[in-house]
Amino acid sequence: MQIIVDVGNTDAVFGLYNQTGWQNIWRTPARRDESAASYEARLRLWLLEANVLLSSIETTVLSSVVPDLTPTIRTMLAELFGLEPIVVGPGVYPLLPLEILRPHEIGADLVANALAAYTRYHQNCVVVDFGTALTFTTVSGEGKIIGVAIAPGLKTAIRSLFANTAQLPEVPIEVPSSALGTSTTHAIQAGVVLGYEGLVRSLLDRIRIELNGDCMAVATGGLSGRIPSLRDAFAEIIPSLTLDGVRLIGETVTDSIK
Incomplete structure (x- = not known):
């Protein structure tokens, strides 16, 4: 299973995905002053309510357009699942089947x-x-x-x-x-x-x-x-x-x- 995170200027959206599709999608306000521990507690609760074990998460991917929140969510994912998340950005764009205008x-x-x-x-x-x-x-x-x-x-x-x-x-x-x-x-x-x-x-x-x-x-x-x-x-x-x-x-x- 995968945890997919899209951090926008208003909300942070967390998706739980497996081979059959999206199992859950959760949305929470993207607060710049909120700690990694706070986001972790919320994600733990969501997964508990969905009966999903932390050990079943094999991949985490993070996209963020809020630079102040990117390290917070990245740290939270890495510490919670013991996996370094894939972070969407110019460093991974050359791997994509896209020609990207002004990647930075x-x-x-x-x-x-x-x-x-x-x-x-x-x-x-x-x-x-x-x-x-x-x-x-x-x-x-x-x-x-x-x-x-x-x-x-x-x-x-x-x-x-x-x-x-x-x-x-x-x-x-x-x-x-x-x-x-x-x-x-x-x-x-x-x-x-x-x-x-x-x-x-x-x-x-x-x-x-x-x-x-x-x-x-x-x-x-x-x-x-x-x-x-x-x-x-x-x-x-x-x-x-x-x-x-x-x-x-x-x-x-x-x-x-x-």
Whole structure:
């Protein structure tokens, strides 16, 4: 069995995987001031509840876009399982069947998304990841990361309004019944949630134009299902796609050293 970890700016996601697929996926806030012992206690509890022995974990793989948390989670995994985790980063990218644009700049999560999409589809594909940031990672059918677009995520946009205005509240991410907001809450939801539908569709259209129309789209991320009217824009919505990519990176590295 494997423990796959994807540390983002908002949440750290832990996945338990075996040959039959994902057995459990756990999500916890990615707090930079939290100790390795605290994360270890939480992971121990999850595994205990899942009736999984520590000795059954054969591989751990870590992807992180939070430099302050990377050594914390890495140390925790190494000490808990007695295994040095595979860490996704430029050091392992040459082993992957990908041509990576600016490997020292691109986020590990975007590389994972690209590898998962390339492995799954083997055709031009843009992965739209609905997280702290809203990212569009386009990979060709030949395994080249063609480019990336990044915008603030849904929650990030709403929190920015709340943090930077005196009278606007933080509101839940819900699709309003109308673009004509009749309350402050509905007005923000109309502007952000409905506005993001237009943003996503517009960028997908622009990407397809630049690729002569040849590009499918898939969605992932914790908020990937929060705008139901966008479902027809994607061939699939796969919340675990980033974890799949991190797992595939780990398996590629493991295979290369056997």
